[in-house]
Structure formats: C-alpha cells, structure tokens
Amino acid sequence: MTLRIPPGTPVLTAQAMRDAEQACFDKGVAQGELMERAGAAVAQAALRFAMDRSILVLAGPGNNGGDAYVAARLLAERGHDVTVAALGGKRDGAAEEMRQRWTGNTVPLEQAEPRAVLIDGLFGTGMSRPIEGAVKAALHRLVAAAQFSLAIDLPSGLDTDSGGDMGAARVDVTVALGSLKPAHLLGYGLERCGHVLLADIGIPISPEVVKLARPRLTPPAPDAHKYSRGMVVVVEGEMPGASRLAARAALHGGAGYVLLAGTGSADAGPDALVHARVDDAKALHDLLDDARVGAVVIGPGLGRSEAARAKLEAVLAAPHPTVFDGDALTLLGEGATQCFAKRDAVSILTPHAGEFARMFGKNGRGKIERTRDAAADCGAVIVHKGPDTVIGGLTQLTVANAGTAWLSTAGTGDILAGLVGARLAVEGRCGVCHAVWLHGRAAELAGAAFAADRLIRHIPQAIEECL
Numbered sequence: 001m002t003l004r005i006p007p008g009t010p011v012l013t014a015q016a017m018r019d020a021e022q023a024c025f026d027k028g029v030a031q032g033e034l035m036e037r038a039g040a041a042v043a044q045a046a047l048r049f050a051m052d053r054s055i056l057v058l059a060g061p062g063n064n065g066g067d068a069y070v071a072a073r074l075l076a077e078r079g080h081d082v083t084v085a086a087l088g089g090k091r092d093g094a095a096e097e098m099r100q101r102w103t104g105n106t107v108p109l110e111q112a113e114p115r116a117v118l119i120d121g122l123f124g125t126g127m128s129r130p131i132e133g134a135v136k137a138a139l140h141r142l143v144a145a146a147q148f149s150l151a152i153d154l155p156s157g158l159d160t161d162s163g164g165d166m167g168a169a170r171v172d173v174t175v176a177l178g179s180l181k182p183a184h185l186l187g188y189g190l191e192r193c194g195h196v197l198l199a200d201i202g203i204p205i206s207p208e209v210v211k212l213a214r215p216r217l218t219p220p221a222p223d224a225h226k227y228s229r230g231m232v233v234v235v236e237g238e239m240p241g242a243s244r245l246a247a248r249a250a251l252h253g254g255a256g257y258v259l260l261a262g263t264g265s266a267d268a269g270p271d272a273l274v275h276a277r278v279d280d281a282k283a284l285h286d287l288l289d290d291a292r293v294g295a296v297v298i299g300p301g302l303g304r305s306e307a308a309r310a311k312l313e314a315v316l317a318a319p320h321p322t323v324f325d326g327d328a329l330t331l332l333g334e335g336a337t338q339c340f341a342k343r344d345a346v347s348i349l350t351p352h353a354g355e356f357a358r359m360f361g362k363n364g365r366g367k368i369e370r371t372r373d374a375a376a377d378c379g380a381v382i383v384h385k386g387p388d389t390v391i392g393g394l395t396q397l398t399v400a401n402a403g404t405a406w407l408s409t410a411g412t413g414d415i416l417a418g419l420v421g422a423r424l425a426v427e428g429r430c431g432v433c434h435a436v437w438l439h440g441r442a443a444e445l446a447g448a449a450f451a452a453d454r455l456i457r458h459i460p461q462a463i464e465e466c467l
C-alpha cells in the first residue's frame with residue numbers, strides 16, 4: 001500500500017483500467033485472485049484506522065461489492081465486529097463467489113444501522129448513472145454517522161473519468177486499486193475522496209496519463225552566461241502590474257535575462273529586470289527580431305484593445321517559443337484553434353476554465369479528454385489551469401493538483417505564465433510541467449493567505465528542492 005502517491009503515478013480512465021485488468025486475465029490471472037488482492041488491500045488500510053471499533057461494509061451489485069465482501073471476510077477473520085449492508089441479490093462471477101464466502105451478519109442497505117467505521121463498496125469504476133432515491137439517502141446517512149469512512153477504489157457516486165458528482169458522499173480515505181483514476185485528481189473528486197492511498201494489486205499498467213512528478217532540474221552549466229541561461233521577453237500590457245508579476249516570476253524561475261517590453265519605466269523593481277520601451281506593435285516586432293530570445297510571454301494584463309491585438313499579432317508572427325495567457329487567449333477566442341494550428345513556433349497556452357471554454361467550447365466530456373483534443377487540434381501545449389490542472393500536448397498527459405487552495409488569489413496565474421516562460425527558455429517544452437510543479441510547491445512553501453507577490457519569493461526555494 002502506498003501512503004504517498006509516488007511521482008509519475010499512472011492515471012487510468014475506467015476503460016483503460018478495464019483493458020489493463022483484461023490483459024491480466026488474458027495472462028491467466030483469475031478474476032477472483034485480483035478481487036482477493038483488492039479486498040486484502042482494503043482490509044489492510046481499514047485495519048490501520050479501525051482499531052477495535054465496529055465496522056459496516058457497504059457491498060454493491062458489481063465487482064466493487066465483490067471487493068467489499070473480501071474485505072469484510074478478512075476483517076472478521078481478524079476478530080473485528082463486521083456487518084455487511086448489501087445492495088441487490090445474486091451477482092455475477094467472482095463477486096457472487098465472494099458474496100457466498102461471506103457468512104457473517106448481513107442486512108439490506110436501506111435498513112442498515114450506522115457503525116463507527118464505514119467501508120464503502122457500493123460502486124467503483126462501473127458507475128453508469130447518478131445514485132438516487134433510497135440508495136443515495138442510505139449512503140449519505142451511513143457515511144455521515146460514521147466516525148471514519150473509507151471508499152473502495154472510489155467514493156460511490158463519482159464519475160471515474162471526469163470527477164463529476166453523481167451523488168457521492170465525502171469519505172476520509174479512498175483506497176485506489178491498481179492505479180489512480182482521473183476522479184482521484186479532478187473536479188469533485190478532489191474533495192470527496194479525502195486522503196487517497198494507492199494499492200498495487202499486481203496489474204501491469206502502461207499509462208497515457210500521469211500524475212505530475214517533482215522534476216529533476218540541473219543547475220546552469222559552468223560556462224553559462226545570461227543569454228545561454230535563457231532570455232525571456234514579457235510583453236507589458238494595459239494593466240502593467242500583471243505583466244510585472246510574470247516578469248518577476250521569470251527572473252526567479254531560473255531565466256538568465258528577463259526583459260519587460262512596454263513603457264520602459266523602471267520605477268517598479270526589481271533592478272535586475274530590464275525595461276525596454278515598446279510603444280506599438282512595430283516596435284515589438286523589431287525587438288523580437290533577436291535570435292537570443294528563448295521565450296516570450298504575452299497575455300498577463302495585456303488588455304483587449306486594438307493596440308493589444310496588434311501586439312499579439314506581432315508575437316504570433318515571431319519565431320520564438322511563446323506562452324499565451326489571459327487576455328491573449330480571450331482576444332483569440334474561438335479563432336484560437338485555427339491560429340495556433342498555423343503557427344510553426346512552440347505555443348504554450350495557459351487558460352483557466354473560462355478561457356478554455358471561450359476558445360474550445362464546452363461539452364459534457366471530462367477535462368482530460370477536452371484538454372488532450374484541444375492540444376492536438378492546435379498543435380500546442382495546453383496548461384488547463386485549476387485546482388486540477390491538466391497539461392496536454394506533451395508526450396504524456398499530466399494531471400497536477402494545486403499544492404494548496406491558497407493559490408486561488410489574484411496574480412498567481414500571471415506568475416505561472418512567467419514561470420512557464422522561464423522554464424521554456426531554460427529547458428524547452430519539458431519545462432512546462434516543471435513550471436507547474438514549481439508553482440504548486442512555491443505555494444505550499446508560502447503558507448496561508450499569501451499575496452501573489454510573496455509567492456515569487458518561494459520559487460527559488462522550490463527550485464533548490466529539485467537540484
């Protein structure tokens with residue numbers, strides 16, 4: 001059982017999990033054997049928390065319920081007072097076998113009395129529709145009354161692939177079986193799963209999606225100079241505070257030279273920031289005619305005027321890897337896909353949910369699929385921001401959970417854009433994921449109720465942890 005989810009842990013959709021399980025069966029592993037391993041992992045986790053308290057195990061009609069019966073049997077064998085609250089009668093295959101092997105106390109779900117410890121094995125990856133009526137009422141009543149609750153694989157009532165809510169109750173601990181699922185990291189799942197533990201039940205996994213890992217960064221080469229370290233141009237906008245935050249984040253994110261292209265006024269520090277006067281799109285075009293530029297950042301505080309649009313056009317036409325954020329994305333709106341598909345240079349887009357919807361529309365699919373498809377259509381890397389950031393367009397889709405909910409404050413997005421620019425200039429496209437990790441870690445280090453300015457100070461400390 002893994003207590004801390006290790007870096008690069010695979011994240012599998014419900015279908016990918018079923019495929020992985022099937023591959024296991026094809027190699028001769030019996031379904032009952034996997035279910036025994038799953039139930040044993042759940043029992044092991046429950047033992048840690050149950051102490052000598054009585055346990056109620058909710059067992060649903062599918063394989064999640066099969067795992068529940070195994071866990072109930074193993075916990076009873078260890079001397080615990082266990083009752084199963086069952087939903088449905090006869091089952092199929094291994095789940096039915098496990099039901100029959102359970103000889104202890106069983107009551108219908110709706111008539112169950114609360115116990116101190118609750119194990120939720122009603123539904124897992126097979127949730128096909130919202131939980132309703134008496135089943136939902138019983139689930140919520142029993143979870144709320146328990147002193148400690150643990151979900152098998154997923155809290156019942158979570159959509160596996162999107163983390164959408166289909167009637168789930170929040171549990172204290174979730175034991176993910178075989179692999180993480182998107183719902184452990186996305187949407188409502190972030191709150192409903194409680195603390196997530198990962199149980200390896202011996203299913204070989206080849207991941208399409210991974211959980212963001214702490215990067216390994218290298219310090220500058222001995223012969224490095226300010227341009228070889230990575231030169232970043234941040235385009236100043238009509239709200240200069242936002243672009244200054246981005247520029248300062250780029251400076252603290254490891255870039256060798258950061259140039260703020262705008263009013264040219266250096267009255268707001270730090271002094272290491274180079275200010276260039278750029279009055280219009282023509283001047284910006286001329287400034288970008290410089291092969292030393294490693295990355296451009298445009299969007300934070302850019303504004304939405306015609307002058308802003310002209311600057312955006314100049315950046316789009318330049319050959320440099322570029323981070324497009326905030327107003328740059330809003331200005332492009334529905335035209336974004338076409339615009340980026342035409343662009344040869346590396347484009348990194350950092351939309352939040354609203355900007356993403358304005359560019360790519362809204363539909364019922366999950367965040368992972370929508371990000372993956374938009375990145376493919378654009379030929380760009382997309383950092384789809386939120387408490388559950390999804391990064392698409394690199395070799396592997398990556399999901400990152402915000403280091404802390406305190407990140408939800410004005411200016412932190414501008415800082416991320418600058419940091420992505422820095423890591424892009426220093427390391428190329430792989431630096432995008434590194435920037436997202438550093439941003440989350442800096443937030444953890446910044447503690448409670450920080451203002452965005454203070455977040456920047458912690459970026460070097462986060463980098464140091466990766467050297």
Ligand SMILES: NC(=O)C1=CN([C@@H]2O[C@H](COP(=O)(O)OP(=O)(O)OC[C@H]3O[C@@H](n4cnc5c(N)ncnc54)[C@H](OP(=O)(O)O)[C@@H]3O)[C@@H](O)[C@H]2O)[C@@H](O)CC1
Binds near residue numbers: 034035038063126154
């Ligand atoms: N595959 C394996 O060997 C292994 C799988 N493992 C475990 O299996 C879990 C996946 O199992 P699963 O596919 O059987 O789905 P599961 O989540 O139990 O639910 C399906 C049942 O619920 C029903 N149902 C759905 N929604 C409903 C609703 N709203 N209200 C009422 N009923 C509803 C649905 O009915 P139907 O939609 O068919 O009408 C069906 O009867 C996985 O999470 C892991 O725990 C591990 O043991 C490792 C080995």
Ligand SMILES: [K+]
Binds near residue numbers: 120
């Ligand atoms: K469950």
